[in-house]
Amino acid sequence: MIIARADTPVGEVVLRRRDDVDELVVNGVFAMDSAEVTSELALADAAGSPPGRVLVGGLGLGYTAARLLDAGAERVKVVELADPLITWAREGVTAQLGRVAADPRSELVDGDIVDHLDGTWDAILLDVDNGPTFLIHDHNRRVYAEAFLRRCLQALTEGGRLVVWCETASPELASTLERIAGAVELISVPVTRQGRSFTYALYRVVRTTGGYSPPWL
Numbered sequence: 001m002i003i004a005r006a007d008t009p010v011g012e013v014v015l016r017r018r019d020d021v022d023e024l025v026v027n028g029v030f031a032m033d034s035a036e037v038t039s040e041l042a043l044a045d046a047a048g049s050p051p052g053r054v055l056v057g058g059l060g061l062g063y064t065a066a067r068l069l070d071a072g073a074e075r076v077k078v079v080e081l082a083d084p085l086i087t088w089a090r091e092g093v094t095a096q097l098g099r100v101a102a103d104p105r106s107e108l109v110d111g112d113i114v115d116h117l118d119g120t121w122d123a124i125l126l127d128v129d130n131g132p133t134f135l136i137h138d139h140n141r142r143v144y145a146e147a148f149l150r151r152c153l154q155a156l157t158e159g160g161r162l163v164v165w166c167e168t169a170s171p172e173l174a175s176t177l178e179r180i181a182g183a184v185e186l187i188s189v190p191v192t193r194q195g196r197s198f199t200y201a202l203y204r205v206v207r208t209t210g211g212y213s214p215p216w217l
């Protein structure tokens with residue numbers, strides 16, 4: 001059943017519900033559902049504990065943002081390209097989106113993360129597309145490009161973390177991140193979805209301008 005649908009300048013956004021599972025389809029491509037959110041939660045956990053002030057690219061169904069809030073984040077700013085999702089969050093169209101919107105520590109901003117990178121953050125989490133290997137929006141190529149990733153790193157506090165969600169490992173992205181940050185960590189997240197196995201990839205880098213060493217080095 002379709003519970004919400006809207007056309008946006010970057011394509012159609014649809015929220016569907018089957019049984020008790022919410023599903024998000026963006027631009028005709030399955031983006032995610034609420035049945036399997038291990039990697040969305042792992043993305044939030046990769047911000048560190050407590051997460052501090054976090055900038056998130058991509059609201060989706062709100063699982064990453066909600067996890068950050070549950071983990072005691074001081075502030076969570078979420079930039080979302082499809083503005084109907086923000087409206088639906090404020091209307092509480094799904095319980096999860098509703099609780100993210102209602103939390104006084106969260107701020108939902110309509111726009112493209114590349115154009116809304118301001119301020120200083122303890123973590124920046126990017127989950128706006130399937131990753132550089134399988135883009136839903138072609139214009140998101142710039143999200144995975146060195147220039148933007150370098151800007152993200154510069155917007156972090158010392159020891160702050162930049163984490164990028166990908167539908168599969170991307171050696172090219174890994175080497176870009178290694179080049180700008182000195183070291184990159186791959187966090188593999190195996191999931192089973194409707195009987196099929198996938199291994200999603202989270203790439204994490206840490207801003208180190210002084211003597212700080214990331215815990216995995």
Ligand SMILES: C[S@@+](CC[C@H](N)C(=O)[O-])C[C@H]1O[C@@H](n2cnc3c(N)ncnc32)[C@H](O)[C@@H]1O
Binds near residue numbers: 026032057065113
């Ligand atoms: C897979 S979903 C994010 C899932 C989210 N982590 C969660 O827990 O539900 C990707 C979201 O990013 C949004 N998006 C796509 N490109 C974007 C961009 N350049 N800037 C901000 N949001 C973007 C999509 O509209 C979609 O809502």
